[in-house]
Amino acid sequence: MPKLIDRHRLLDGLGHGGWITFTGNAADIAPGSRVLLPLNELLEYGETWRRHVGATGALGARLTGADDPASVLPLFDDLALIAVEFPSFADGRGYSIATLLRTRHHYRGELRAVGDVLRDQLFLMARAGFDTFALRDDQHVDRALAAFRDFSVTYQHAADRALALAA
């Protein structure tokens, strides 16, 4: 199980903070759940899912590197979470997706990095606009939390500054 952190603390040492990912079998998902849906599922059956999870549940989008973040724009108000998947730590598409969500589309909700999320990429991920991180299960939480302090200064403008300015 991954370990969920934000920039300051451990949020869930054994999972995704109550979120489950839809992987094709709707029967597994109880009403009232917090569900992460792939983009296609969300665009096509979003209404059905909304009714299914009800007022006590919540919907989130799980984007891959190939997804166009602009397509979730109309759904922002409906989403309690956007998760961006890193299939491998070396696949950097998620940084551009996060940047676009934060700076172009002004998404202000929770933005989570999931997948191959490792200590040594956290500083960059936070700068690209992520605010929660589902660490790969072998990662050490205290070391990971220290990563956000790797650099005290930075050269360039990035999504984190855009967020700070908008706050």
Next chain:
Amino acid sequence: MYQYTAFDQTIVDERVAQFRDQTARHLAGALSVDEFRALRVQNGLYLQKHAPMLRVAIPYGLVAARHLRMFAHIARTYDRGYAHFTTRQNIQFNWPELARVPDILADLATVQMHAIQTSGNCVRNTTTDPFAGIAPDEVVNPLVWAELIRQWSTIHPEFAFLPRKFKIAISGAISDRAATMVHDIGLVALTDGSGAIGFRVAVGGGLGRTPIIGTVIRDFLPWQHLITYLEAILRVYNRLGRRDNKFKARIKILVKESTPAQFADWVEAEFEATRDGPTRLSPSDVEAIAARFTQANYHDLPLDDADVVTFAAASGEFARWQRRNVHAHRVPGYAAVTASLKRIGTPPGDITADELDAVAGLADVYTQGELRVTHEQNLVFPNVEKRALPALWRELHALGMATPNIGLIGNIIACPGGDFCDLANAVSIPVAAAIHERFESLDDQFDIGELDLNISGCINACGHHHVGHIGILGVDKHDEEWYQVTIGGNQGGAPNDPARIGRIIGPSFARDEIPDVIETLIRTYLELREHDDERFVDVVARVGIEPFKERVYAETD
């Protein structure tokens, strides 16, 4: 020289601390080989067959005497007493010990140097004209812009894990001495009718497995938008560049497969959406950077120094050196001087610790402590008073760095090749040595005239063989070292001298055949040329490769 601030110092110091922690975790088994690899290469560290190799950044090739002394210290303390200048204006140490690399980086950080992003799938060291700021044909000094790009690209959070490595070159002169058309992004700084500065932007050029000349996607990008536009290109590439096949992952493949017009449309759309955002540059951003470049202190000097003219008339050796290794300067009475690191018996670009110290001393005396590293693996003294030329010549002569071979066949560019590099198919340095010995005579070299001979040990093309007038590429045939020869390549430069990719003349050769092959090519050229100023590459352009090919294969049969 650019004067680094406490801000820059903080970043390099924190980077050292970060890498020290990563190395310790790796040595303790807490960071897998692959995970550590991605991190160490972004700190310039390769692990190779003989020992690790550390590539240290020399931002846009500008280096101060104190940096050279630090390199000397590192070569002595952690290595075998020498170092190697690369074709990308960086310096490499070939024998450091992994566990001590954090200490090397800490030493470098004391003079604000580092190895950040000298390798890996990220934005690499931006390269430029070694004569930036001093060339008579300069329109815009590219150094300020190169520094802006350095800062912007350093630890950029969005572009640290690109599909593949990414190289930017910038030139600001009429003659493009930065090979901008064979880079992922090639920038040429220029001015419009009103004198405002802007950039011509080319993308998708490159050497390697698929050599391509770049495509210009913007003829004039106003300077305020430089960073925004670079981000637009990088963002399109980061999202759409291929990640399924390492050999097709460079931006040139995306540009080619999507077509340059489509690629340009994507970039323009991305740019339009961000154009007046926070990355737009203001005059004060640029002035702040410009103010941190120290200016050379020029004196009022006569255009030519009478004593030097007399000396040149008396010393043929000096006159030759002046012809090949001394370059025009925009300030009257000054010259730029190339110290040749192409010496018989020494691999191209190699330099010992003592020599580094000696050159640093000369820089202090003759050029206010400043030097440039060239992509041809030589060193340039940028601001030499002409009256001091004979004295500097004697000093360089004593160091064996006054061989008047710049632009001639003796100035061979060669990658480290099979002697050092794990990826090599074949050795490069011994081939360079054999050719250099064959053409040792300076009379012959002068007679042959301008000729770029470039050697790469494999298709990665670190020796830029595609753009050599003669290019030599190491290939692997049944586990044996063979060499493919191309002719007619051209790095390009002046507006009427475009960059060109060389053409293969035919089946490859065994190593010991190469000096004869080169000699035949040159003899053929000498017979075909119409006058002394017609260069080898001009003759190939005029008559094609056939006459050369026929002669070479007739003689090697």
